[in-house]
Amino acid sequence: MDIDVCIRGRRSVRAYTQERVAKEQIETILEAGTWAPTGMNRQPWRFIVIEDKQLIKLVSDETKELVKKAMPPLATQLNTSEDVICYDAPMLILICTEKDPQWAQINLLDCVLAAQNMFLKAYEYGLGTCYMGFVQFLNSKPEVLRRLGMPENYDIQVPFIIGHPKDRQDNGIRQKPNIYKWIK
Numbered sequence: 001m002d003i004d005v006c007i008r009g010r011r012s013v014r015a016y017t018q019e020r021v022a023k024e025q026i027e028t029i030l031e032a033g034t035w036a037p038t039g040m041n042r043q044p045w046r047f048i049v050i051e052d053k054q055l056i057k058l059v060s061d062e063t064k065e066l067v068k069k070a071m072p073p074l075a076t077q078l079n080t081s082e083d084v085i086c087y088d089a090p091m092l093i094l095i096c097t098e099k100d101p102q103w104a105q106i107n108l109l110d111c112v113l114a115a116q117n118m119f120l121k122a123y124e125y126g127l128g129t130c131y132m133g134f135v136q137f138l139n140s141k142p143e144v145l146r147r148l149g150m151p152e153n154y155d156i157q158v159p160f161i162i163g164h165p166k167d168r169q170d171n172g173i174r175q176k177p178n179i180y181k182w183i184k
């Protein structure tokens, strides 16, 4: 796929079918992540791929409670039995790194760059993705992280959902004028 089509076409998808995502596609998407640049080429990541719907529900339920406590204005929106966190997606991927205060910021940047590679590769396959920022709240719940197969002393840097989109996404809007300054 042409790179401009990919960059402009990718949108955050919040409605998925339950069709299984092919393992080979996921493996290629994970590999795309690992070609991202990393600070000092440390490639600090581990990837946890979760297809178990009960575990994804656990992530949504636990996250919902944490967000309600941390961000009370969002509580009304979150007081619903619907999965307004992971949107009933068939798969959740956690990009994780070892906890290391010295490298915390670089680790996050590395994982975010990996995620964008993965989003674009997924889009090329006709798959949808959505960054799940709230799920990072689970880093305060080691017992939940353990149930998600997180290695000891690791935490979540970038969580995202992936699957076959239910609908075609619109084109998105990018219309912030005057964001360039060109100094010659």
Ligand SMILES: Cc1cc2nc3c(=O)[nH]c(=O)nc-3n(C[C@H](O)[C@H](O)[C@H](O)COP(=O)(O)O)c2cc1C
Residues within 6 Å of the ligand: 010, 011, 012, 013, 014, 130, 131, 132, 133, 134, 135, 172
């Ligand atoms: C750091 C970050 C955290 C995000 N967290 C969430 C989230 O928790 N839930 C959600 O539905 N979308 C989340 N998003 C997706 C944004 O809402 C989305 O990227 C933005 O609205 C632009 O839309 P687009 O991705 O379709 O271009 C997140 C995006 C980023 C970059």
